[in-house]
Amino acid sequence: MSSLDRETLEQIAQQILTEPSNAYFFDDRLFSTHGAVLSWAEYGDDILAESNYRTALDLIRAAADDGRNDTEISDRHVIDGSSRHWAVGSLRTIYVQVREDYERCDFTGCAGAAMWWREGIETHTQFCEDHRAEYDEDGLSYEPVIPDFTAAFIEAAEIIVALQDYPVLDESDYSEREYERWHSNVNEALEYAQRDYEDDTEEQSAEIASRCDGDLSDLYGQHADGAVDWDTVASIYREARDAYFTELGNAHLNAPIAGQLALA
Ligand SMILES: [Zn+2]
Known part of the structure; x- marks a missing residue:
């Protein structure tokens, strides 16, 4: 699916989810589920930064929506964020959701996120934080669920790598x-x-x-x-x-x- 190997994707995921120090973010998705990909000082003169930003935003949104006829996924997985910055005024930043959402807990009527799973023949293969306690009581072992990378993240990772090789994403733009x-x-x-x-x-x-x-x-x-x-x-x-x-x-x-x- 991606030209990048698993290890590179993991590294980039870690990088973009690392929260800058001394920063405050109003949106609690930032640096927890969504990582920062690219920024652009909106009122500056840097045409290349603007071109790369807008091109990347289009590519990532398109990758998220690929094969669908709505933009619901890109609306959730891609954030075109804007924040005040002491040096540059307004700073636009693309954030992408790195991994897919957790599925729902297998326990009937439970709406919890299935963050854990257990191999075996049981009915409840995936379960939430609350139901995890029951497995602990029974002394059963379980593993953390690690959801797949999102299409938006994979596209973003490819863009990050491409920009390391060559500074222009779209020459004609x-x-x-x-x-x-x-x-x-x-x-x-x-x-x-x-x-x-x-x-x-x-x-x-x-x-x-x-x-x-x-x-x-x-x-x-x-x-x-x-x-x-x-x-x-x-x-x-x-x-x-x-x-x-x-x-x-x-x-x-x-x-x-x-x-x-x-x-x-
Ligand atoms: Zn549950």
Whole structure:
């Protein structure tokens, strides 16, 4: 089912269920049944962290729901948690339920979780904490039930291992996000540059901006996380504007003035 062996899965389970020190969690599933897989500082600029987070969340939810027509399982097995963090503001964290739920106790009318089991021909093979006492009285031996890993956890473990080998989960998602961010940064920088020339008409501003396209494209990829240097954008705009008005001026000079005879 998984490309990872049992030992690796056990190790990762232990890792992600280890509660960070000095932390308080409002949800008591966290670090008991659900382990922390991946975090992302929501209001930061780290596009790769965002891309990996959203990709991982989709993959894990899909793995949980695989073969079903509802999302009940992923709703229970996958938590898209959000917490306040002193350094980064809001920290989003994916938590996954590591193991399947316990089944119900075999004793009639008992709703307890079957955390123990006993091999043999008895009717009550799996039983809860309360019924365990009866077996103790009879001096019978039993074993703890260890439920299977959930599909959500196995997918999460594969993602954790993949990220150790290569930092990008989905290359095209990442570059799309980076380009979008860069594009919106460029537009913002352009609008800012245009504020210095408020007397230009809308038509002129649009024409000058479109003449900047080539030079602006060259800026893509120069800075991490789609960042743009506003001074550079401002000087590209200034040059394009100078060129535009120079051309316009020349066109005026060369145009025949009304009433004047064109010189042959
Ligand atoms: Zn019971």
